Amino acid sequence: MTLSQIDRLAAWRALSPDASMEVVDRDSPCNPHEVAAVARSVLASRATSLSEGDRLNILEQLMIAYLETANLAAAFDCYHQIAAKFPATKSVRTTRLLGLYQEAQEKYDDAFTTYKEALERDETNLPVLRRIVALLVSKGEKQQAIEQLAKYLDSFMQDAEGWLYIATLYLSECMYTQASFALEELIMLRPANHLYHLRYADVQATMGDHVLALKHYCRAVELCRDNVRGLYGIRLMVPRVSAAIKGSVKSRGSDTLNGAPSIETLGELEKLTETRLNDVYSLAKTDATIQAVIRAWLRNS
Known part of the structure; x- marks a missing residue:
């Protein structure tokens, strides 16, 4: 046993302090089987030199690893040792x-x-x-x-x-x-995560705020250039925003809509998404029949 084992346990606690109680993939840095093995080794080889706080932290970590691997008897033994010092x-x-x-x-x-x-x-x-x-x-x-x-x-x-x-x-x-x-x-907490912008855009599109949805689909594509979902989102929102602007012309005599891009910008977005989607599917070597269907949809949408 080396000191690095204690450091590894501490690092694992920092990564997952709350015990998700979900089985962790074997390749995860917090694999419960590995956590249990290291914790047992530390407790066995340094039982007398560990501080009481470190011993209890490792026991707690070992208990959770046992629970995640369905070793309930061993988990309860760890719990019993912890509760003897700090009753529930x-x-x-x-x-x-x-x-x-x-x-x-x-x-x-x-x-x-x-x-x-x-x-x-x-x-x-x-x-x-x-x-x-x-x-x-x-x-x-x-x-x-x-x-x-x-x-x-x-x-x-x-x-x-x-x-x-x-x-x-x-x-x-x-x-x-x-x-x-x-x-x-x-x-606001994670402004650079394109997935959050995508989800927000989906919600706005569902609620009928197509202008705001378009903005966030564009932001998602800005953060992740070839994101297919974002590109399709833009493609679906452009005609809806264009229709809203045309409706505004008829009702108010104005060719603008609060917060919306101009008709010219919308046209450029439409061309850009068609080009990018075609490139994405071509680079991915998508089946020729599927590519033909996609191109037909892009031309007619």
Whole structure:
């Protein structure tokens, strides 16, 4: 055993401090089988030299790795050692571990009760809040999950994953206005992520704001030049925005629409997307028949 093993465990804790309870791919840097092996080695070879804090951190890490690999007996042994030092009645962190163990046993109602009790003691505890939301979603109680997640985001407004999660929940309930707000918060936190602009553009297109949708499809393509979804989004929005401008001419005598590009710019966007989509499919060596269908659609759309 080397000191680097302790460093690796600490790095893994930094990568995933909240224990997602989802099985990690074997190629992941946080593979639970590898985490368990390293943690056992450290605990066996440095049992007397580890500080009490380091020992308990590693025990917690080992317990979660055991839960993720369905070794419940070994996981409970780790929990027992932690609870002997910090009983669940006095430690929210230990209470959360008990809830994780109950989830692994498929005792979801017991786990939910455990988490709620922990939350009553510390209502801003991030890991516990995440577990409550996950359990509510798994039970189909999405409205309650949204309420819990909204409370969580009131305290942790910088959590991009939280905004993405609540946006997804809003969309699953067809709450487009709320989803739009959540995605706006997400874009402010991660403005260079083209996928967030794409999702926001999709929501705006669904809500009928084709001008705003067009802007964000363009932003997505600016950030990721050959993004096919973004290019198709532009292609679909251009005729809708053009029709809105023409409607504005008839109703108000103006050839402009608030925030919209000019008709000339829209025409250039249409040509650009046709060229880029043809290039993308050509470079990908797409089947000739499929390419012919795409070109025909682009000409006639």
